Amino acid sequence: MGKVADAVLAAGGEAIGVIPRDLADKEIARNSLTKLHIVGSMHERKTMMADLADAFVLLPGGFGSWEEFCESVTWLQLGIHRKPCGVLNVAGYYDALLGLSQHAVAEGFLSAAHREMIVVGDNAAELLASLASVELPANAKWLPSRDR
Numbered sequence: 001m002g003k004v005a006d007a008v009l010a011a012g013g014e015a016i017g018v019i020p021r022d023l024a025d026k027e028i029a030r031n032s033l034t035k036l037h038i039v040g041s042m043h044e045r046k047t048m049m050a051d052l053a054d055a056f057v058l059l060p061g062g063f064g065s066w067e068e069f070c071e072s073v074t075w076l077q078l079g080i081h082r083k084p085c086g087v088l089n090v091a092g093y094y095d096a097l098l099g100l101s102q103h104a105v106a107e108g109f110l111s112a113a114h115r116e117m118i119v120v121g122d123n124a125a126e127l128l129a130s131l132a133s134v135e136l137p138a139n140a141k142w143l144p145s146r147d148r
Contacts (some may be wrong), residue, residue, distance in 0.1 A: 017035070018052070020045055058094070087127075116137075
């Protein structure tokens, strides 16, 4: 994320960071950002990032990136937010993850409409253009109540 922030700043853009205090105290914070929010916990961080975001994009990364993106997609699926979610699939990096989501549709664990909420692009320009024009499904997934 640091390299992305540096590139955004070098191009004249704004880079806003949100980091929990314990990580900031360990000098992991990037003080060159346009704005840096220091919060009390990872939960506060994710909530603030969701509030600040116009969209959510999964870049090539590991567990933390995957977890935060999956939570954003789940929140969209549940109707907690109405912001587009996209995957930057550079050189097929996320082919396996995208295949897994198709498998979940085939097995009945995920509706095709909810799988299609995820916008995929091979390059940043393509992905950003698609995110700007995506129509999100009107139906949020709510679990039916059960008679007990």
